[in-house]
Amino acid sequence: MDREAVISVRGLTNRFGKTTIHEALDLDVWRGEVLGVVGASGSGKSVLLRSIVGLQRPAAGSVTVLGTDLMSASPDQRHAVENRWGVMFQDGALFSSLTVRENVEAPMREKLAIDAKTRVALADLRISMVGLPSRAGDLYPSELSGGMRKRAGLARALSLDPQIVFLDEPTAGLDPIGASEFDALIRAMQKAMGLTVFLVTHDLDTLHATCDRIAVLADRKVKFTGTMHEMLSVDHPWVHAYFHGPRAHAAQPKIEAT
Secondary structure: OOOOEEEEEEEEEEEEOOEEEEEEEEEEEEOOOEEEEEEOOOOOHHHHHHHHHOOOOOOEEEEEEOOEEOOOOOHHHHHHHHOOEEEEOHHHOOOOOOOHHHHHHHHHHHHOOOOHHHHHHHHHHHHHHOOOOHHHHHOOHHHOOHHHHHHHHHHHHOOOOOOEEEEEOOOOOOOHHHHHHHHHHHHHHHHHHOOEEEEEOOOHHHHHHHOOEEEEEEOOEEEEEEOHHHHOOOOOHHHHHHHHOHHHOOOHHHHHHO
């Protein structure tokens, strides 16, 4: 069966001053998959995400999302594509002066011509979908635990019923139980909504629990792509150390059992 690339990156180059982060990087993300992006510190995982969603202007290359070349798209064309994705940044990146409900409403207020009552109803639905209690809608980010902030950030990313969701280190800072619960939530939302998920992480358990494929950033490129099982046989120093090192030991029995 032919796979459809909903995100296609070709020849991407990112530089900061004299430092080259990415050079001629290529990557495809298939419709309906959860792709985990990993790499050493400084390899440009978050920079790649920011380049795709337009927060970082590459020095060269092309980024095509849902059939639209974002480098050459008109503002109207770009906005139309942006309405079809959601982004969850680290720790949720919520607006501190808004309640959870108002945070989830914010993309609707900007993008959708709907009345306030409908916005509230849709926001409450998203809040419920991510497993937050109804009372959480009236709370401010400062009144939430770390795990609740993550869920609120995910609810906002899902606000516009997107086709693609970008998640930047979604389980960072969570305890093992909270991280496991959030992994399960990501997978449940992906299946329920038919999402394509681009997930930046360093967490091996998250890779195992959520990802269909893994893309490894190394040497300024996407050096390898494949399943978790395929990563275990990759002959590259960093990849081997990452997937076979001390922190991988807890995940190995799960991987071998699948």
